[in-house]
Amino acid sequence: MLDWPIRIVRRDRPLARMRYLSPLMAIVLMMLTGMLIFLALGRDPAEGFYTFFIRPISSLYGFGELLLKATPLMLCGIGLAIGFRANVWNIGAEGQFMLGAAGATGVALTFPNLPAFLLLPLMVVSGALAGMAWGAIPAWLKTRFNANEILVSLMLVYVAGFLVSWLVFSPWRDPMGFGFPQTEMLSSAALLPRILPGTRLNIAIFLAIALVAITWIVLQHTAIGFRLRVTGRSRSAAGYAGFSIQRAVWIGLLCGGGAAGIAGMTEVAGPMGQLTDKIALGYGFAAIIVAFLGRLHPLGVLLASLLMALLFLGGEQVQQHMNLPKSISMVFQGLLLFYLLGADLLVNYRLKWNG
Amino acid sequence: MDSGLIQEVVSATLLAGTPLIIAALGLLMNERAGVLNLGAEGMMSLGAVYGFIAALSFSSPVLGLAAGLMAGALVAGGFALLTITLQANQVASGLALAIFGVGLAGFVGKPYESQSLKAVGEWSIPLLVDIPWLGPIFFQQQPMVYLSWVLFGAVWWFLYRSRSGLLLRAVGEDPAAAHAIGRSVVGVRYLAVIFGGALCGLGGACLSIFYAPMWVEGLIAGRGWIALALVVFATWRPFRVLLGAYLFGGVLIAQLFLQGSGVKISVPSQLLSSLPYLATIIVLVLISRDSRRIRQHSPASLGRAFRADE
Numbered sequence: 192m193l194d195w196p197i198r199i200v201r202r203d204r205p206l207a208r209m210r211y212l213s214p215l216m217a218i219v220l221m222m223l224t225g226m227l228i229f230l231a232l233g234r235d236p237a238e239g240f241y242t243f244f245i246r247p248i249s250s251l252y253g254f255g256e257l258l259l260k261a262t263p264l265m266l267c268g269i270g271l272a273i274g275f276r277a278n279v280w281n282i283g284a285e286g287q288f289m290l291g292a293a294g295a296t297g298v299a300l301t302f303p304n305l306p307a308f309l310l311l312p313l314m315v316v317s318g319a320l321a322g323m324a325w326g327a328i329p330a331w332l333k334t335r336f337n338a339n340e341i342l343v344s345l346m347l348v349y350v351a352g353f354l355v356s357w358l359v360f361s362p363w364r365d366p367m368g369f370g371f372p373q374t375e376m377l378s379s380a381a382l383l384p385r386i387l388p389g390t391r392l393n394i395a396i397f398l399a400i401a402l403v404a405i406t407w408i409v410l411q412h413t414a415i416g417f418r419l420r421v422t423g424r425s426r427s428a429a430g431y432a433g434f435s436i437q438r439a440v441w442i443g444l445l446c447g448g449g450a451a452g453i454a455g456m457t458e459v460a461g462p463m464g465q466l467t468d469k470i471a472l473g474y475g476f477a478a479i480i481v482a483f484l485g486r487l488h489p490l491g492v493l494l495a496s497l498l499m500a501l502l503f504l505g506g507e508q509v510q511q512h513m514n515l516p517k518s519i520s521m522v523f524q525g526l527l528l529f530y531l532l533g534a535d536l537l538v539n540y541r542l543k544w545n546g
Numbered sequence: 547m548d549s550g551l552i553q554e555v556v557s558a559t560l561l562a563g564t565p566l567i568i569a570a571l572g573l574l575m576n577e578r579a580g581v582l583n584l585g586a587e588g589m590m591s592l593g594a595v596y597g598f599i600a601a602l603s604f605s606s607p608v609l610g611l612a613a614g615l616m617a618g619a620l621v622a623g624g625f626a627l628l629t630i631t632l633q634a635n636q637v638a639s640g641l642a643l644a645i646f647g648v649g650l651a652g653f654v655g656k657p658y659e660s661q662s663l664k665a666v667g668e669w670s671i672p673l674l675v676d677i678p679w680l681g682p683i684f685f686q687q688q689p690m691v692y693l694s695w696v697l698f699g700a701v702w703w704f705l706y707r708s709r710s711g712l713l714l715r716a717v718g719e720d721p722a723a724a725h726a727i728g729r730s731v732v733g734v735r736y737l738a739v740i741f742g743g744a745l746c747g748l749g750g751a752c753l754s755i756f757y758a759p760m761w762v763e764g765l766i767a768g769r770g771w772i773a774l775a776l777v778v779f780a781t782w783r784p785f786r787v788l789l790g791a792y793l794f795g796g797v798l799i800a801q802l803f804l805q806g807s808g809v810k811i812s813v814p815s816q817l818l819s820s821l822p823y824l825a826t827i828i829v830l831v832l833i834s835r836d837s838r839r840i841r842q843h844s845p846a847s848l849g850r851a852f853r854a855d856e
Contacts, residue, residue: 199631201853257594332827336835341584341637343830349768349823357816435844479641487805518652518763525646529624532634532642540633 199536200543213534214484214491220496220530227522234513243523247504255382259462260500263288263454265399268481268492268499269406270450274443276410276487277419278426281444283329283344284451285475286351287322292459293355294321296374296466299381299459300363305468307380314381314456315398322452323473325351325444330444334437340444348475356468361518363466373467383460395457400493402450407489415442451475473521476502480528499524549679551619555799557683560691563795565590565749565757567694569773570780570787572745573703576622577777578705579738580718580847583625584640587770588647589618589743592752595655597751598761602658610755611748618747621647626739630732633851644770647729652763663759690752697745702784714738718845721852731852746770768823775826779833779842790829797825 222244231241246255267284274281295318302310329343356372365375383393409414420437422429429436454474459466481499485491506520569590576583583589593614599612625643627804628634669692671685680752682817714734721731754761772794780786801818834840 197634200680204720271855282641336580336831336833337837337840338827338834339775339778342771342778343827345771346768346826350820353816353820357814360816361814476645480645483638509703516653516656518649518656521645522653525649528638528642529628529646532639533628533632535634536632 234282243505255392263358263497266454267478270447272482277439279443281447286348287448287451290325291318291322291455295456318456322448326448496536563791566791569749570776576742585643591651593747593750594754595651598754614751619744622743648749787813
């Protein structure tokens with residue numbers, strides 16, 4: 192064996208503090224790497240940093256956009272975190288999001304004359320149910336046929352994309368839309384009321400925060416949270432304790448699907464105002480990182496969704512002002528998760544210099 | 547259907563299945579060593595984009611393939627560092643690689659999206675191509691088809707006929723035992739993961755250089771995930787990878803053929819487009835419902851980290 196200058200030595204016991212420090216380390220490392228990327232592209236790293244991380248939130252409008260983008264991320268992230276706690280790997284939130292958007296749109300198009308106080312809750316419920324239905328497919332195939340939920344939920348993202356595409360190309364296409372693949376604009380009763388003048392921020396942010404709070408209480412004060420965690424730590428221990436693994440799969444995927452479905456509703460009833468074939472902008476995938484970065488904890492998810500929203504906004508700003516493709520924000524997202532997973536080594540291990 | 551048309555469809559099926567074969571053979575190798583790399587979609591995307599750029603800049607498909615292969619190997623090396631040395635969770639790290647790879651490929655490839663590559667012609671294998679009916683299907687193909695057969699043979703021979711292949715399988719089944727007899731589990735796993743990444747990159751490059759031949763964001767369109775599903779479908783055996791990939795190739799081509807045929811069908815095109823993904827789910831269900839068979843064939847240490855001092 193080679194003699195490395197640094198050795199990795201197991202700690203006597205895990206360093207709990209590190210679980211909260213490693214996300215911060217990961218963020219700093221991501222920012223430094225980001226500046227290196229700008230440098231490598233021949234751009235001024237300081238300008239890149241400012242455009243990406245500071246400029247998006249340097250105005251009231253930008254602040255509103257941050258919370259607006261954080262809303263679906265928080266919703267999708269909290270749903271995924273519930274499943275991830277039990278090692279139920281739902282990575283199809285993107286598809287469940289699309290189904291939720293479609294479900295909410297269906298209600299809005301069917302009942303255009305309902306008053307807002309009836310229509311909006313109905314849209315939330317139908318969005319959640321549609322997302323849950325999409326999450327129920329991998330749950331059923333997993334519990335009944337043992338099919339891998341990672342691959343099934345992911346495949347369903349593509350199927351959901353085609354389903355929404357069909358809806359907006361055929362039955363729901365706006366007849367006055369010049370043939371664009373989109374529904375008509377939703378009536379004003381189907382749009383979420385805005386709450387901050389001068390921004391596009393709407394009341395969905397409160398819905399998201401409320402859902403995070405409820406999840407926190409349920410996970411903290413009921414046996415469900417405990418059971419999920421035990422199931423995640425050790426399937427056999429869960430089995431001996433009489434906790435049903437099948438049930439954890441159902442809970443994980445239904446919560447994940449439902450929350451992502453609500454997120455889809457907030458998107459059509461919020462910034463989009465209609466269903467299009469480009470309704471999903473990657474929030475469902477980014478929410479995987481939100482869940483991990485937030486340490487699968489509700490409060491952490493809330494904070495992580497704000498950071499991830501900033502990465503989305505930063506990508507847009509960099510595209511607009513520095514003429515770089517906005518997919519750079521996915522590069523940053525991936526880097527962030529890499530660094531987080533690497534830094535987590537320090538929870539259980541320490542580095543020791545040989546010499 | 548006339549005979550010429552059937553020949554054409556079968557030939558196109560082989561072509562469509564080829565990038566999947568190459569990527570899935572690589573993934574099969576790293577899974578046989580006990581490492582699950584869910585980043586296939588990212589590695590294929592990076593292979594496709596760097597392969598395309600290299601092929602375009604040097605006007606050489608061969609250099610393009612080499613670049614794609616290296617791009618895949620390089621990021622797989624990062625994945626190996628994270629999961630093997632730093633003991634990070636393999637599922638989470640694979641997802642990170644998928645997101646990162648797809649994002650980076652979109653970013654790097656943006657300026658090249660409007661450019662197209664000269665299509666590479668078919669190679670006829672002398673004598674064999676003269677076999678009646680079958681010859682033109684199997685032996686008048688794009689070079690990547692032959693490459694995939696060579697790789698299949700090499701992987702099969704390595705796994706079942708070489709000592710190193712035996713060691714690789716031992717590491718996947720029982721890393722502690724392999725370690726106890728003085729073999730380097732870490733070393734074997736590193737090599738297997740890098741090989742897997744290299745073939746995923748190569749598969750992606752085949753897609754952008756031969757099959758498309760162009761680059762556009764989303765070109766891979768889930769093929770990395772389908773390749774992962776193929777390995778499960780094949781119950782970790784190379785020959786079944788070949789069969790499974792051609793099955794998917796068949797679904798892809800049938801779907802394109804129905805859409806392009808102009809036959810008046812009452813099925814929406816979106817349903818046809820989603821067939822490959824639905825087919826993936828169906829075969830996963832069919833193969834997984836026999837959980838004993840999956841347990842029997844899947845490498846015993848798949849997805850689990852190994853540390854020598856525990």
